[in-house]
Amino acid sequence: MSHTAHIPSHRKPRRSASKLALRAGVAGGVLGTIAVAGAAGPASAEPVTETIEMPTLGSLDTAGLASAVAASAEASQQEALDQSLESQENAALQKAAKEAKKAKAEADRKAEAERAEKARAEAEAKAKAEQERKDAEERASRDRARTQLSTTSTSDNSSSGSNVSDSGSGSSSSSGSSDSGSTTSGSNNETQAPSGSAAAIVAFARAQVGDAYVRGGTGPNSWDCSGLVQAAYAAAGIDLPRISYDQSSMGTSVSLSNLQPGDILYWGSRSGSYHVAIYVGGGKYVGAQNSSTGVVEHSLDWDTPSGAVRIL
Missing domain, CATH: 3.90.1720.10 (endopeptidase domain like (from Nostoc punctiforme))
Incomplete structure (x- = not known):
């Protein structure tokens, strides 16, 4: 009996045979298959084959990618359009605000001018009414004076006619009185x-x-x-x-x-x-x-x- 003891190995058995199979369907867009075959036991054991299916490049949908790119471009274009519209809206709002401010200033100016014109017209009307009142008072005063003057003249003419009659009858005293009256009656x-x-x-x-x-x-x-x-x-x-x-x-x-x-x-x-x-x-x-x-x-x-x- 040998003095050398057999110490069993704790390493995993080597796979003596392995096979990898890769089938890709890039052009057709099909799933590829990777086949990995290896021995599970010692070298004398039968080969064991394990199959794992993995996605390949061909599994990406070309049409979907193009659609995604197009959607991204459309989103970017829509964002740019939205920004342009927002800028235009802001400019329009600023322009409208300026025009409204200008219109308000013009309306205020016109209103002030109308108030001034109304005040001037009222002042003129008031002055005209006052002048008409004064003119009416003067006309009334003149009418009263004319009436009084007419009454006085009629009375003077009657007295003058009486004196003339007396003078015509040969009354020298009446004639003397008439002459005296014409020179001493004063400035009137x-x-x-x-x-x-x-x-x-x-x-x-x-x-x-x-x-x-x-x-x-x-x-x-x-x-x-x-x-x-x-x-x-x-x-x-x-x-x-x-x-x-x-x-x-x-x-x-x-x-x-x-x-x-x-x-x-x-x-x-x-x-x-x-x-x-x-x-x-x-x-x-x-x-x-x-x-x-x-x-x-x-x-x-x-x-x-x-x-x-x-x-x-």
Whole structure:
């Protein structure tokens, strides 16, 4: 018996035979098969074959890959389109906001202009109504003055007719009374014609009767009150200030019962008059009254002045 003991090996038995079979169907897109064959036991054992099926490259669907690529490209294109649309929408929103802001500013400007125009129209209407009211008051005052003057004239004519009858009957005392009355009744019944500078002033003033009244007017066809007085005195070679209160401050004061042709009549105070005219004799004056009447000749009773000054 051998002294050498047989020690069995713990290594796995070597496979003495193995076979690998690979069948690929790349072109046909079929599954390939890898066959691995090996011996499970010692070299003398029968070969054992194990078959494992694995996907091959051919198993990928070419049409599906193309579809996936196309879908990715379409998604990228859609994203780019969405971004472009979003940019356009933002630009449109900004443009709309600017246009809305501009439209609002224009609307505000028009509204302000309309308010200003309405206020101006209301102010003009108010001023017109006030002027019409004043004109109506002046017309009413003139009508009352005319009525009073007409009544006075009728009474004077009746008295004059009675005196003439008495004179015609040979009453020397009545005649004397009539003559005395014509010379002592005061300036309202004055019949003596003016002469010299006074005549030139009166003639110029009466020649403008009927001309228009314009504030600040100095002729030749439109006047205001002080412009007419200044021009009338200029016709006689006398220089006067342009403003009414300066004109009424010149010369010497005279009473309304002692007027002479050419005297300057004023309304208001002497140093603060607001209207002037020229006494032309016979209890009348010529003045540029207002825009409704223009230059007129009126009785002192029509609008009694506050006072008078004498320059001549």
